[in-house]
Amino acid sequence: MSEPVHSGVRVPSRGTVGGRRFSYVLLSCVALFALLLRLTDHVPAWLRGEPRGVQRYESVDALERDLHTRLLVPAYFPDVLQWPPARVALSAGDGQPTLIALRDRTTGEERVLIAQSIRGDFAIPSRLLPPGEVVESRDLDVGGRPARLNRVRGPDGGWTDLSLVTEGRRVVIRVLGVATPPDLLRLVRSLHRRRV
C-alpha cells in the first residue's frame, strides 16, 4: 500500500511483501494444517481400535480374525445369491458395525446386505446402510423376537429392511429391489454364527 494513512500528513509509503511469497506461505500453511488435522483425526479411532471410516476386508474370515468373533450369516442361502460376498466391511461406530454384501448371481449386482453391530444393540451407521424414505412399516415376530419390516424408497430405487436384535446384536438385512417377505423371514430365521 502506498497511500498516506491520513490526509494532510505525509506518512512514509508502506513496504510490501511480495504476493508470491504471501501465497506460497499461505498455501504451505493450509497444506500443513490439512495434514496435521487429518492425522489428529485418526487418533480417536486409533485409541478405540476401530477404523476411521469404513475398512474393507478381503473375506469374512479376515474380518472375523480381526474382530475375534464369528459373524451371523444365514444358513438358508437362495440359489440366486452368490458366495463369497462382494463386499465385507467394518465401520466406525458404536458396537463395531459390520456389513456383508451379497451379489445376485444372474445380474452381478448387490442384492442382499447383512449389517450387524457386533458388540450390543447399536444403530447401524448410515455409511454402511444409506437411509431412505420409509413408505411402509410393519412389526413382526421372528422366532419369538420382535422385528420390524420397512419398505423404503431411496434415490436409486427401493429396498426392504428387516431389523431385529438377535444373539445380543442388532442385525439389519436389506434386500435391494423386490423382496418376498417369506424368503426374507427364512433368511433371518436361519441366521447363525458361522463355523469354519
Added chain:
Amino acid sequence: MASPTDLAAEILAHGVVAALVVQVVIRRVPVRAPVARLAFRTCVLVLPLVLPFMLRWLAPCRGTEAFTDLALFSTARWNRLAIAGVGLRDLGLLVAALLGIVLLVPDLLHLLAARRLDLRAERTPLPADHPVVTAFTALVDDTVPVMGAPPTRVDIVETPARLLHCHGAWRPAIVASRGVVDGLPRDQLRAAVVHEVAHIARHDVLRGWVLLVLRLVQWFNPVAQLFGRRAAQEMEWEADRVAATVTGTPLALARALIWSVRGRDAQFLGVLGRGRASIIEERCRRLLDYDPDTDAVAPRMAPAMTGLVAALATLLFFVI
C-alpha cells in the same frame, strides 16, 4: 439438525484452526504492519461465526457420515472417547469455555471502569473557559484536521490520576485528566494527543466495540479472546506508529507511556496488573525500535485478504 454443542464445537474448532494458520502466516511472511495484522486477526474472529452457519446452509452434505469420513477433522469423533461418562469433546468444550470466561471477564471489568470515568467526565467537566481546557482543546483542534479526523469533543476530568483516552463510536471525544494535561511536557502531551486522534481518525473506537461483540459472542472460545485482545493491541501499535511518524519523535510517546503507568501499583492487580505493565513495555520497545520502513511491511491487502479468506474457507469446509 445439529445440537448447540455440535455447533459450539465446530465454531471452536474453526476458530482454533483459523488462528493457528493466521499466526503462522503472520510470522512466516512476515507481516509487520499492525493494520494488516489487525485485518487478519479480525478475519479469525469473524470466519468461525459465519462459516459454520453458511456451510450448513450451502452444503448440507457436511452433516452426513459419508462426509465425516472425507473430512479432515471431525469434532464428533472425539466425543466417542469418554472420561467418566463425558465425551472428550464436550469436556474440552467445557474447559475452553472456562478459559474463555477467565480471559473475557477482566477485560469487561476494565471496560466498565473506563466507561464510569467517561460518564463522570461528561457529567462534571471542567468549564470550557478554564485555561487547562482551552490549552488542551487548542492542541486537539490543531491536530484533528491534520490527521483527517472528524470534529472531536474534549472532556477534562478534575483528577490528579493519569488518564487519557478516546471514546464515542459516532461522536468522538477525548477524555483527559487534569493530571495528564498538567503533568506531561508539551512534546509528550502532543504525541499522546496525536495517538488518540489517530484512533479517532481510524474509527478505532467503533472497531473496538465490534471486536468486543465478536468476543462476547465467542465467550466460550479462548482463542477468540486472545485474538481479540491482540487485535486491540494492534490498534494501539498502529496508533503509536502513526503518532511516531507524524510527530517524528517516537521517544516522546514512549516517555509519555512510561509516565502514565509510573507509580501505579501493578502488584495490587496481580497477574492482571503485570499483564498491563507488560503491554506498555512492549509498546515502548516497539517505539524505541521504530523503523518507518520495516514497521509498515504488509502484503497488498485486497488480494491478501481474499486469498486468506478463500484458503481458510476451503480448509474449514473439511473441519466439522
